[in-house]
Amino acid sequence: MERRPITTVDVVLLTLHEAQLAVALTTRTAEPFKGLLALPGGYVHVEQDQDSLQSARRVLLEKTGIKAPYLEQLYSFAGAARDPRGWSVSITYYALVPSSALEAATAGAISLTAVDDIGQLPFDHSQIVAAAVRRVRDKSSYSSLPCHLLPSRFTLAELQSTYEQVMGEKLDKSSFRRKLAALDFLEPVRGELKSGAHRPAQLYRVRKTRSLVVFDKTM
Amino acid sequence: MERRPITTVDVVLLTLHEAQLAVALTTRTAEPFKGLLALPGGYVHVEQDQDSLQSARRVLLEKTGIKAPYLEQLYSFAGAARDPRGWSVSITYYALVPSSALEAATAGAISLTAVDDIGQLPFDHSQIVAAAVRRVRDKSSYSSLPCHLLPSRFTLAELQSTYEQVMGEKLDKSSFRRKLAALDFLEPVRGELKSGAHRPAQLYRVRKTRSLVVFDKTM
Secondary structure (H helix, E strand, O other), X not given: OOOOOEXXXXXXXXXXXXXXXXXXXXXXXXXXXOOOEEOOEEEOOOOOOOEHHHHHHHHHHHHHOOOOOOOEEEEXXXXXXXXXXXXXXXXXXXXXXXXXXXXXXXXXXXXXXXXXXXXXXXXXXXXXXXXXXXHHHHHHOOOOHHHHHOOOOEOHHHHHHHHHHHHOOOOOHXXXXXXXXXXXXXXXXXXXXXXXXXXXXXXXXXOHXXXXXXXXXXX | OOOOOEEEEEEEEEEEEOOEEEEXXXXXXXXXXXXXXXXXXXXXXXXXXXXXXXXXXHHHHHHHOOOOOOOEEEEEEEEOOOOOOOOXXXXXXXXXXXXXXXXXXXXXXOEEEEHHHOOOOOOOHHHHHHHXXXXXXXXXXXXXXXXXXXXXXXXXXXXXXXXXXXHOOOOOHHHHHHHHHHHOOEEEEEEEEEOOOOOOEEEEXXXXXXXXXXHOOOO
């Protein structure tokens, strides 16, 4: 029989933290790289997991206490050089969640680090995070993806600020509003306004049907 | 040690055949599904392959005689149910090639089948082909991807016809020309015209820098 590669899953859980796109890292409790911060990940358990998505959900829960948000497959990193234990496959997943979703994390389990500031992580985890950020920034330019970072109701100003934090750049307000109109995935929440320092602002939510269509655009 | 899944690669090689988007299938020479048409695929060889892309290139060459076109990773299909031999991972790749590239195929090795007419293939290969077609059609709507199906120089009419065959629908000529102008990836080949039944038509090619930028848009 052929020698089989090691098969793992790794999860890139993204949120907004201190007004920046940040990734949830966990401290490795076993060798290799014991004690270092890395992506939550682990072996596929063939007796237990029906498929790799289930592996990713299980590993995320075990390592962080966080229950499956909507995970999307990112890419598979597979080769002889990426893991000191030998030829390995990592099927990677990513998700965007509002920071409130991370309150469910087991105390002290996760460390939030700005994606532009992760430095060198164990294995090829820096590359995996970079690929996730590239995918998210790219998709965000034509979809409702960043809405997953917000609570279910938000103002247009909050939405623009979220897109800006994801993209890592300021956006022109009127071009942003034109793009929103073209993508057509929002609906106002009738009779709900957010009051604050300024005049009350209309609250919006993502239309159910549209969010799926747009989010699944490239697979 | 954990029980490890089977790890394979499968390649979706797409081309135009009889004016339709078609996939190259090969006859399986071993069980399971011996004698049936399926995607060219095989085990990752950990002693031989540096990474999964190299596995895909090797398998494609062994099964079809065709040397590595530009392969892009599609998705990983991984679970307990997809292969009768047990829990398995297939890291899948796809490529678009001009039909002339298939002349290098070992005699009789490949069978070209229209993607809308593949029916039920072994394993989850029908799903893999469907995912590749969805990816290609989606990307084609905003990129130069279909140019990989053409020879290096082509007329705008040939290009439109290629997009139509990929998308499986007729396109309005003036909207198509506007989109081309917006994507801005073509350059005329100075002094070269194609003569035919009608008046001579200007030949174009993809600008080197643009083709990479656009093609790599989502990873």
